[in-house]
Amino acid sequence: MDAFAESFAGTFVSPDASLAREFEERLADCPALAFRVALGVLRNRAEAEDVAQDALVRAYHNFHRLRDREKFRSWLVRMAWRLALDRIRARGRRQRYEDAAASFAVAAEAAAANAEDIAASREFENKVNIALDALPDKLRLVMVLAAIEGYDTREVAVLLEIPEGTVKSRLFLARKQMAEKLQWTASNIKTR
């Protein structure tokens, strides 16, 4: 059990002690995973943390219903993803895209005015955000999970419970669509 799980020792009140202990053990790296998945949709840290917390609390309450405990991470990923999408929908898609378009315009202007590296970096980040948002949900989830898992397609396949070949083809399509959206332009890319 890692330090995080240890910090929860005894927190979980369950009539079944072994169930509570198993939940604690399963938590290990899960808060960060849930947070990152939510961040892939929301991009707002505070909101992503809220959603991650909601997903983990739900996981806690429904853990006894999960038959195959080995699927805890994929179960949590799906929960966090759905909750994040729900939050986006509640917030209003329109506002979201307007915000994204506005930030894109600002960044583009900054770039046109011979912006410095940091501005170029922000511009690229905004462009990437827009391109990522434009992906269909299935492709976007694969792209986000691939980035989280260091582009390990096997691990993504496990998380999504789909064949690795499907992950590869979705990842190919996602990267292709993003690249085309970004016009294969890397001239002002600066990664932080």
Added chain:
Amino acid sequence: MDCQQYQDALNAAALGAQSGADAQAFRLHLEICEGCRREFARRREFLGSLDRQLQTRFEAVPSPDFNARLRRRIASESERAPRPVLSWLPLLAGATALAALLAFLHYRGVMTPHQRDANAVHIASTPGAQPPQAAAADHPSAPVHANSPGAPNVRETPSLHPVVATAAASTSPALRVRIDRSELFATVRFTMDVAEGRIDATPLVSASQKSDEAAGAKPLEIPLLEVQPMDKMNSEASSSAN
């Protein structure tokens, strides 16, 4: 040389999704085409930057107090966490028995237009009480419930079809029991109070009568189901007949 024909191959190769004869043909082309070689390298660099950008973003970690907040929230919600399924079993058994009893009583029930008008259904509930026809046949002088010239405003439920009662077990605090029959559809809601260890067999939520619908009448909404002893029912029917 027309490099346009290699555009798709260029993308596929940059994305690492090319194999077989296409890959070989493209490699041969790259060897002789400086422009495509540069473009291929540029696209590879772009994709690498894109991947790194996303990867860097998703290395983010929750704020330091995330775990503490989660711990507090779970601890506070645990105080009102539901009891384990096993502790529900006695209550569940009781509720199922109650459902069966209600179904049985319902099976023997009668309904009067007067009662329907009052938005209430009265069901005979005396254990061992005979169905109205049987009671009338055995005791001609006894109060008559159904289709009797002496009791024109009292109508027996048309026929006694089998009653299907199902109880859906759930860990949620409400157990819904649906009782279906051809004439009457009823939904009974049971509330299990775990803290008090009791079951409240509160009441029918709604009901409608098919015979009324068939006659073109507006479906009857009956918000309340009352269960009465048969003798009280009998006395009501007698007074109504008189």
